[in-house]
Amino acid sequence: MIEAEARFESLTSFAPARATFSVPRSPVPELTIVLATLNERVSLPVLVDQLLQAPLPPLEIVVVDDGSRDGTREYLSTVAREDRRVRPIFHEGAQTLLKAHAQGIAAARGDLVVVMDADLQHNPADVPRIVDLLLKGNDLVVASRYAPGGSPGVRSPLRSCISLGAETLTRVLLPEARSVSDPLSGFYGFRRGYYRAINPEYRGYELLPFVLGMMRGRPVTEVPYVFESRRAGKSKIVTRDLSFIRVFLTELVLAARVGRERGDLPEGPPASSSAVPPGIRGRVEP
Ligand SMILES: Nc1nc2c(ncn2[C@@H]2O[C@H](COP(=O)(O)OP(=O)(O)OP(=O)(O)O)[C@@H](O)[C@H]2O)c(=O)[nH]1
Ligand SMILES: [Mg+2]
Numbered sequence: 337m338i339e340a341e342a343r344f345e346s347l348t349s350f351a352p353a354r355a356t357f358s359v360p361r362s363p364v365p366e367l368t369i370v371l372a373t374l375n376e377r378v379s380l381p382v383l384v385d386q387l388l389q390a391p392l393p394p395l396e397i398v399v400v401d402d403g404s405r406d407g408t409r410e411y412l413s414t415v416a417r418e419d420r421r422v423r424p425i426f427h428e429g430a431q432t433l434l435k436a437h438a439q440g441i442a443a444a445r446g447d448l449v450v451v452m453d454a455d456l457q458h459n460p461a462d463v464p465r466i467v468d469l470l471l472k473g474n475d476l477v478v479a480s481r482y483a484p485g486g487s488p489g490v491r492s493p494l495r496s497c498i499s500l501g502a503e504t505l506t507r508v509l510l511p512e513a514r515s516v517s518d519p520l521s522g523f524y525g526f527r528r529g530y531y532r533a534i535n536p537e538y539r540g541y542e543l544l545p546f547v548l549g550m551m552r553g554r555p556v557t558e559v560p561y562v563f564e565s566r567r568a569g570k571s572k573i574v575t576r577d578l579s580f581i582r583v584f585l586t587e588l589v590l591a592a593r594v595g596r597e598r599g600d601l602p603e604g605p606p607a608s609s610s611a612v613p614p615g616i617r618g619r620v621e622p
Contacts, residue, residue: 365421366393366447367467368528370440371454372400372433377407378568379456384415384422386460392467398443399454400425400436433522434540434587441531441543450525451543457489457564458523465559466525475554476526476547479561480518486560502584509588512548512595516556519545523561526551534594540587541580549595 369387373380387397401409401424412424437451448470452458462479469477481488506519513519520542532550
């Protein structure tokens with residue numbers, strides 16, 4: 337291993353978390369919605385109910401919980417017993433959103449995958465639109481706060497500056513991110529056939545830069561969305577101690593590496609995917 341690689345490995349590795357896979361299996365779904373939770377007891381039940389009732393193809397909801405202490409786990413255990421479409425994966429400690437999402441996708445069984453936050457800042461009413469575009473043959477659909485009609489919501493000047501800096505850095509380091517208006521969106525859907533497992537020790541915040549690299553430059557379709565204000569629970573990502581900056585920078589370098597390792601990437605979508613209607617990809621759907 338060359339020196340730079342060794343340095344990144346040491347930055348990104350830490351003790352493996354113990355996982356409990358509590359998985360009552362439902363019939364194979366077409367769609368997997370991947371959620372990560374850290375103390376989301378108030379928002380999660382509302383989100384799960386809305387997703388289960390939404391006009392969507394047969395689905396499962398995989399929820400990766402990292403040691404929540406506010407009753408989220410108890411809720412998940414109960415709902416999973418009642419409805420086999422909800423599949424919790426329990427970890428003992430916080431392991432970062434990137435790792436949690438990667439684990440959720442590794443457990444996914446649907447040909448289509450949607451990733452979103454569990455705190456209702458991503459509106460479940462937007463999910464059918466993303467899924468519809470995937471069903472029409474789009475490979476990666478990104479919900480964008482910056483596409484016409486979208487909004488990043490109300491945020492402090494500091495938070496806006498942090499977001500702008502992070503987005504700019506992402507575009508500098510990642511060529512695949514340059515054509516996307518919201519390259520750090522946490523709300524997106526893709527065909528699982530394009531996904532390639534990342535090193536399980538990588539940690540960070542957003543998986544989308546990695547997914548962009550895995551798409552091998554295929555066009556990305558964007559849909560606008562409004563980032564809602566958090567109404568319950570607390571933000572976990574932007575913390576006072578600024579350690580998130582180092583984690584984020586490391587994550588971007590690793591994502592750029594995934595984009596460069598093109599020779600190893602899967603060639604195309606799963607056999608079940610439909611033909612792509614001409615002209616629908618690579619643009620913003622109003
Ligand atoms: N499993 C797991 N989930 C996490 C972790 N960190 C955050 N989450 C979840 O990831 C989602 C997004 O986290 P937030 O802290 O709300 O991040 P954010 O929406 O970018 O920030 P705010 O706008 O301040 O809320 C929520 O569903 C969190 O519960 C983690 O380390 N592990
Ligand atoms: Mg949030």
